[in-house]
Amino acid sequence: MSFMVSPEVLRIAEDIRNMKIRGASYIARSAAQALMKEASQSKAKNSDELIMDLTQAARILLHTRPTAVSLPNAIRYVMVRAYQLYEKGLLLEDLRSEVIKVAEKFIETSKMAVKKIAEYGSKRIEDGDLVMTHCHSTAACAILLKAWEEGKRFEVISTETRPRYQGRITASILSRAGIPVTLIVDSAARFFMEKVDKVIVGADAVAANGAVVNKIGTSLIALAAHEARVNFFVAAETYKFSPETMLGSLIKIEERSPLEVVDEKFLTENPNLRVLNPVFDVTPPTYIDIIITEKGVIPPGAAILVLKEEFGWFSAVRLPEFLKF
Numbered sequence: 001m002s003f004m005v006s007p008e009v010l011r012i013a014e015d016i017r018n019m020k021i022r023g024a025s026y027i028a029r030s031a032a033q034a035l036m037k038e039a040s041q042s043k044a045k046n047s048d049e050l051i052m053d054l055t056q057a058a059r060i061l062l063h064t065r066p067t068a069v070s071l072p073n074a075i076r077y078v079m080v081r082a083y084q085l086y087e088k089g090l091l092l093e094d095l096r097s098e099v100i101k102v103a104e105k106f107i108e109t110s111k112m113a114v115k116k117i118a119e120y121g122s123k124r125i126e127d128g129d130l131v132m133t134h135c136h137s138t139a140a141c142a143i144l145l146k147a148w149e150e151g152k153r154f155e156v157i158s159t160e161t162r163p164r165y166q167g168r169i170t171a172s173i174l175s176r177a178g179i180p181v182t183l184i185v186d187s188a189a190r191f192f193m194e195k196v197d198k199v200i201v202g203a204d205a206v207a208a209n210g211a212v213v214n215k216i217g218t219s220l221i222a223l224a225a226h227e228a229r230v231n232f233f234v235a236a237e238t239y240k241f242s243p244e245t246m247l248g249s250l251i252k253i254e255e256r257s258p259l260e261v262v263d264e265k266f267l268t269e270n271p272n273l274r275v276l277n278p279v280f281d282v283t284p285p286t287y288i289d290i291i292i293t294e295k296g297v298i299p300p301g302a303a304i305l306v307l308k309e310e311f312g313w314f315s316a317v318r319l320p321e322f323l324k325f
């Protein structure tokens with residue numbers, strides 16, 4: 001029996017955990033890539049051992065970050081097909097190469113999805129718009145970059161996104177493309193909202209009722225947008241929709257170290273102080289106008305239909321045991 005996952009899998013898992021690899025879609029593609037590495041580098045002597053090695057790699061990857069549903073969905077995509085091929089009786093080398101192809105297909109599909117979202121979303125950007133965004137979403141950025149490339153002229157407000165400052169990545173990417181960008185502190189979002197025409201954010205997860213889980217602070221921005229009657233758009237590939245929520249599961253909100261918020265010295269100097277660092281929040285569907293997916297633009301209430309099409313009714317109960325948290 002081999003049961004030793006490849007060092008590449010461990011490295012990718014660690015990079016997802018410490019956020020060197022971050023952003024829901026990049027996390028998903030990296031997980032698929034890790035399974036591809038496992039398939040190609042496993043020392044398994046037969047297909048039984050290979051499927052066990054892949055399962056172990058999948059388990060390690062699944063427990064790196066809990067919120068971005070793209071991660072379990074990417075693993076489900078590869079592993080459900082891997083198990084089907086294994087049960088069909090594929091021999092070691094065939095199983096190896098088929099799993100690699102499946103993982104490659106997921107990565108390709110994911111990249112195409114972002115392109116499609118950019119196409120659909122850019123139609124919603126108009127000349128003269130002031131667009132607010134939060135954190136760094138490749139899907140939201142792709143929309144803005146595409147609209148700019150199409151010749152639309154608009155401005156962007158990017159929140160800095162405490163505590164990890166992913167908003168600086170957004171501000172840097174967009175401004176380097178020539179888009180006028182203003183970087184603001186997160187708490188200034190409502191101050192600027194009356195001048196904003198639309199908000200576009202990404203998503204880490206979309207629930208069956210259309211609620212969107214995204215970087216902490218998103219729901220406050222949505223609330224401010226709602227109050228100011230500003231459109232609130234979400235850019236999300238369909239692999240960010242959570243099949244488990246069809247059966248009432250709640251999406252787990254990741255809590256990260258207080259050391260992302262304050263330093264060790266501050267904590268030592270204030271021993272009775274508690275610092276909490278939830279990194280995502282839930283924006284209710286009532287504050288969301290549309291979700292831009294690669295299949296088209298939907299109202300949040302149609303999230304359940306997307307899930308049904310992707311996974312079928314009762315999908316969650318059919319999940320392989322190893323994919324259940």
Ligand code: RI2
Pocket residue numbers: 021022023024025026134135136137138139140166201202203204214215279
């Ligand atoms: P894309 C990020 O999470 C942000 O919350 C962002 O909105 C979301 O993933 C989606 O990103 P984190 O990994 O898939 O920075 O659109 O915690 O790139």
